[in-house]
Amino acid sequence: xxxxxxxxxxxxxxxxxxxxxxxxxxxxxxxxxxxxxxxxxxxxxxxxxxxxxxxxxxxxxxxxxxxxxxxxxxxxxxxxxxxxxxxxxxxxxxxxxxxxxxxxxxxxxxxxxxxxxxxxxxxxxxxxxxxxxxxxxxxxxxxxxxxxxxxxxxxxxxxxxxxxxxxxxxxxxxxxxxxxxxxxxxxxxxxxxxxxxxxxxxxxxxxxxxxxxxxxxxxxxxxxxxxxxxxxxxxxxxxxxxxxxxxxxxxxxxxxxxxxxxxxxxxxxxxxxxxxxxxxxxxxxxxxxxxxxxxxxxxxxxxxxxxxxxxxxxxxxxxxxxxxxxxxxxxxxxxxxxxxxxxxxxxxxxxxxxxxxxxxxxxxxxxxxxxxxxxxxxxxxxxxxxxxxxxxxxxxxxxxxxxxxxxxxxxxxxxxxxxxxxxxxxxxxxxxxxxxxxxxxxxxxxxxxxxxxxxxxxxxxxxxxxxxxxxxxxxxxxxxxxxxxxxxxxxxxxxxxxxxxxxxxxxxxxxxxxxx
Amino acid sequence: xxxxxxxxxxxxxxxxxxxxxxxxxxxxxxxxxxxxxxxxxxxxxxxxxxxxxxxxxxxxxxxxxxxxxxxxxxxxxxxxxxxxxxxxxxxxxxxxxxxxxxxxxxxxxxxxxxxxxxxxxxxxxxxxxxxxxxxxxxxxxxxxxxxxxxxxxxxxxxxxxxxxxxxxxxxxxxxxxxxxxxxxxxxxxxxxxxxxxxxxxxxxxxxxxxxxxxxxxxxxxxxxxxxxxxxxxxxxxxxxxxxxxxxxxxxxxxxxxxxxxxxxxxxxxxxxxxxxxxxxxxxxxxxxxxxxxxxxxxxxxxxxxxxxxxxxxxxxxxxxxxxxxxxxxxxxxxxxxxxxxxxxxxxxxxxxxxx
Numbered sequence: 001x002x003x004x005x006x007x008x009x010x011x012x013x014x015x016x017x018x019x020x021x022x023x024x025x026x027x028x029x030x031x032x033x034x035x036x037x038x039x040x041x042x043x044x045x046x047x048x049x050x051x052x053x054x055x056x057x058x059x060x061x062x063x064x065x066x067x068x069x070x071x072x073x074x075x076x077x078x079x080x081x082x083x084x085x086x087x088x089x090x091x092x093x094x095x096x097x098x099x100x101x102x103x104x105x106x107x108x109x110x111x112x113x114x115x116x117x118x119x120x121x122x123x124x125x126x127x128x129x130x131x132x133x134x135x136x137x138x139x140x141x142x143x144x145x146x147x148x149x150x151x152x153x154x155x156x157x158x159x160x161x162x163x164x165x166x167x168x169x170x171x172x173x174x175x176x177x178x179x180x181x182x183x184x185x186x187x188x189x190x191x192x193x194x195x196x197x198x199x200x201x202x203x204x205x206x207x208x209x210x211x212x213x214x215x216x217x218x219x220x221x222x223x224x225x226x227x228x229x230x231x232x233x234x235x236x237x238x239x240x241x242x243x244x245x246x247x248x249x250x251x252x253x254x255x256x257x258x259x260x261x262x263x264x265x266x267x268x269x270x271x272x273x274x275x276x277x278x279x280x281x282x283x284x285x286x287x288x289x290x291x292x293x294x295x296x297x298x299x300x301x302x303x304x305x306x307x308x309x310x311x312x313x314x315x316x317x318x319x320x321x322x323x324x325x326x327x328x329x330x331x332x333x334x335x336x337x338x339x340x341x342x343x344x345x346x347x348x349x350x351x352x353x354x355x356x357x358x359x360x361x362x363x364x365x366x367x368x369x370x371x372x373x374x375x376x377x378x379x380x381x382x383x384x385x386x387x388x389x390x391x392x393x394x395x396x397x398x399x400x401x402x403x404x405x406x407x408x409x410x411x412x413x414x415x416x417x418x419x420x421x422x423x424x425x426x427x428x429x430x431x432x433x434x435x436x437x438x439x440x441x442x443x444x445x446x447x448x449x450x451x452x453x454x455x456x457x458x459x460x461x462x463x464x465x466x467x468x469x470x471x472x473x474x475x476x477x478x479x480x481x482x483x484x485x486x487x488x489x490x491x492x493x494x495x496x497x498x499x500x501x502x503x504x505x506x507x508x509x510x511x512x513x514x515x516x
Numbered sequence: 517x518x519x520x521x522x523x524x525x526x527x528x529x530x531x532x533x534x535x536x537x538x539x540x541x542x543x544x545x546x547x548x549x550x551x552x553x554x555x556x557x558x559x560x561x562x563x564x565x566x567x568x569x570x571x572x573x574x575x576x577x578x579x580x581x582x583x584x585x586x587x588x589x590x591x592x593x594x595x596x597x598x599x600x601x602x603x604x605x606x607x608x609x610x611x612x613x614x615x616x617x618x619x620x621x622x623x624x625x626x627x628x629x630x631x632x633x634x635x636x637x638x639x640x641x642x643x644x645x646x647x648x649x650x651x652x653x654x655x656x657x658x659x660x661x662x663x664x665x666x667x668x669x670x671x672x673x674x675x676x677x678x679x680x681x682x683x684x685x686x687x688x689x690x691x692x693x694x695x696x697x698x699x700x701x702x703x704x705x706x707x708x709x710x711x712x713x714x715x716x717x718x719x720x721x722x723x724x725x726x727x728x729x730x731x732x733x734x735x736x737x738x739x740x741x742x743x744x745x746x747x748x749x750x751x752x753x754x755x756x757x758x759x760x761x762x763x764x765x766x767x768x769x770x771x772x773x774x775x776x777x778x779x780x781x782x783x784x785x786x787x788x789x790x791x792x793x794x795x796x797x798x799x800x801x802x803x804x805x806x807x808x809x810x811x812x813x814x815x816x817x818x819x820x821x822x823x824x825x826x827x828x829x830x831x832x833x834x835x836x837x838x839x840x841x842x843x844x845x846x847x848x849x850x851x852x853x854x855x856x857x858x859x860x861x862x863x864x865x866x867x868x869x870x871x
Contacts, residue, residue: 309752330755339753347753350746357739362754370736378734 643774
């Protein structure tokens, strides 16, 4: 028996415009829990997808149980004893736990009849052996998320997995469920199974894993023993220290008086769990307020709350003297709040509409475009669209082209053109540069700063710490639905912000270091 | 005007029309194979189909009479479809509209023209109410409109049947048949192609085509409705109140189907006759799809369906083949029109999944 369950050597995986894995070496020892740590976009999930057979690597070698394997599909990976539990569960909600687990590998009586009892017995045996209590007869849709995850794990074991890949397993769990998961992983370890844990939460990585490999921008930064490392060391490895400033942020002359004031906002996510746990923010004129944070800490909900797309459960939102609490999106638009949504395909544009029709989305009630409810001025719309195309450099054959036929950068330019040309007093920009090329990124950042120089209050929500540091006049760190700190970008650094983003607080040694 | 010319020249128009014509040709091709396999004379069937649909003035009258309500039910389907909903219940909305029209046209006494307009409005509003119910349930309770519109159809058919049956409150005691009293002369829509049954109802249908087109493509409300159908989250982002829009869309769909019923009462039968529809409401589903959800396309789709219905009767009479061949052809046309759409939808879906 070779010592390593899995060895990946020099894995390279490129996508158009990005190198997700740039020569990664990774080794999983038998019977260990190995954490794979990194920021969003560091290449963790891509690496594991390569291992599971979802992608073929462009270069590199994969050795499983001592034998090299090339270009295999997930079915083969399962045959080789690799099981993957995705972040979004692949379960049929209407079916029972047992039915879900045996799906594709149904045991039969006499070769024809489905042997449900045999399956249930086998599942119960697994459940007991690994300390994963589950009711095999319950319907999946009735189970809480934590139990659904257990079903996924048992499903992988049922199919003979001796290596489990868990993709951000704790992202959807409550504290208590995390404890249960931890106990189960320890039991699996005792049974000789190996586990790879994809995560970006430092505390969990240290608490659950034996070893931790840190990725950054497609490269391995290092592998450390969990017992010998600290959150601070990991945070430094994850976020790095190299900051390059490219956009020049000039000082503005305007008075930075408050534009939008948010007090004690709480709100739930789509699953009904509290995602914002009391947010206080003040957006000021002539200022970019950057929100730094790791994905999934409430950024999405925050952007939606501040544009009227998500209702709040408590707290207030005021625009000057105007109370906007619990008003709908229409009220926010009418008051001149611009929104660059994080998902431009789903929210920002109607992909099957022409540019002309997209250019007025949310502005279609304006008198210029429809003087009465019975009249939409197509000529004005077309002229307006052409103006945006010229002013914001949208590359398109015509104003009648469908939005879906534009590149991502040009789609974003159209959205920015639409939102900025209405002279907004507040701009909520969520991930405005995601998926754009270098030129597009620079353009969007310059536009944001231009609007700020003209007196708009800009809120920039970004997962890219460099971007936040570069563009913001003030930085607020969001962690677990709360603003845990506010910093001046000139007197902070990536290390401090990284630690705040990842742990929600500063370690004692750092605090001590600061006072010294 | 210029925009219409440029639209006709545009690749979208040519592609959509091309796909539709190709589907119809394919449907007739497969229809031929079925006829051949059944041992029928293909030329005889098509000759009679043509004769029954366009052979002479009477035939054309038949086609137009049958196309009239189908234009409106097609509009009904496509308006809901544009908002992302399936209105399967045009048949019932049409029955409700028809009975309301018959009551207003026979019990209320008003001057000519005005009476007809009021009766039409009554039919439209009654249909709109029948569409509003599933719309409300969809928006407020998330009940699947596919099921509710269809089920309410059966409720409407049963309810109107009861109303006009002997001992029902609206039954005309002078006849045994399940029907209401004859409507007032003042409410009738004049015949415009005597001796055929073609009436002003077809003009009403034509006006509704223009109004629906104008609404969908030239008003902010229609713009919102289409955006809800294409991308609810983008519409929400644009400040559209989606739930209200859904209720409105199904009410409007009901109104159009109600007008179809009103037209049948005021222009064709001059009373509500139980079972007056050979399935115009269901034809509207096919019509809306064949029209590729475009109001102007609804005219051509309805003419095709009307011609198949009229021609099918002649095929039956002549004995060249059972009249059901028309239904077979209709089914094949729909199949070939929807199949490429389905294929394309699946592809798009798979692409999205891959991303």
